[in-house]
Amino acid sequence: MGVVVVTEVLADELPAEAVEEAKARAATLLLAFRHGNQLAFDRALDRLLDEHVEREVTTLLTWIAAEAVRKAYAPEVGDRVLRSMARRAPRDTGAVLVEEDGVDAARLIEAVAAGEVAEVRDLVSATPDTTFLLGGLLQGVAMMLPLLPEGELAGITAELRRRHGGVPAGVPEARAGV
Template sequence: MAATTELADELPQHEVETAKARAASLLLAFRRGNQLSFDAQLDRLLADHVEREVTTLLVWIAAEAVRKAYAPEAADRVLRSLARRAPADTSGVLLDEDAADPARLVEAVDAGDVAAVRALVAATPDTTYLLGGLLQAVAMMLPLLPEGEGTEIAAELRRRHGGRAVQVPEARHG
C-alpha cells in the first residue's frame, strides 16, 4: 500500500467531496444553459474564495473526459483546437433563448392544444427557458386567484406527488 502525503497547496481530502459538489453544480448550470443558476453559483464560489479548488476540480473533470473520449495522440490536438477557438469574452454561458416561447406554451395550454404543447417542447433544444417562462407566467397569475385557491392548488399537488403539507402564504390582493 502506497503512502500519500498532502502538499501545502493541495486541497485537503475532507474538502474534496464538497468541492466536487460545487464543481458539479457549476457544470450542470453551464451544461443546461441556465445563466441565472450559473451566475449565482459562480458568485457564491467567488464570495467564498474557493475558485481555485473548484477550478482545479473542473480541470480534473475535463482532463478525465478528454482521456476517456480520445486516444492519447488525439487528445492534445483536441485541447489545442479548443484553446484556439476560445472566445475573447468567456464571462457568460452561451444560451439558446430564442427557441423558447413560453407565451405560445401558455396559449396552447389554455386552448387545450396537446399537439401544440408537445410540438413546442420538442422544438425547444433546452427547455430550461421554456419552463422558466412558464414558471414566470404562473407567478404572474397567482395574485389573480381568489383567496384560498393557492392553498388548495398546493394541497392538491402535494396529494398527487406525495409531499407533506406545508403552510403556503396567500397571494396578496390589492
C-alpha cells in the first residue's frame, strides 16, 4: 500500500497545470541571459511583466538555481557559496543577514511563547539561512528540558510520535532507535 501525502494549497501557489508553461518561460529567459542575447532577454522579461507572472518565473528560476547549487556542491559548500553571494550584495538593497550573529533565537522563543504568529513569521522570513536559527531554538529547548515537571517530557515525546507517525506511544525508546 502506498503512502498518501496530503498537501495544503496556498493562495499564491503555482497551479500544477501552469508549471510546464512557467518552466518554458523560465528556460527562455535563462537561455537568452546565458547567451548574452539582451534583446531576447528584454523581450521575454517585458512579456512576463506585462502578463504579471513574475512570481511564477521567480519561483522557477530560484528552484533551477537551487538545483544547480545542489548538484554542483556538497551541502555545506553550497551553503557557503550562497552566503558569500548574499554578503556581496550591495548594502542598500535590503540585504538579509546570513551570519550566525544575525540570528536571534531568544526573540524567536519569546515570540512563540507569546503566541505572536506575525513576529515568528517575520523572524523566519528575515532569515534565509535558518540553520543557525533552528540551532539556537534547539539549544534553547535543550536548556528548558530540565525545568519540565516529572513525566511531562514523556507525554510530549509520545504526542510528537503520534502526530508525526513515528514510534507509537508506549514503545520503549531503545527499540525506537532513540
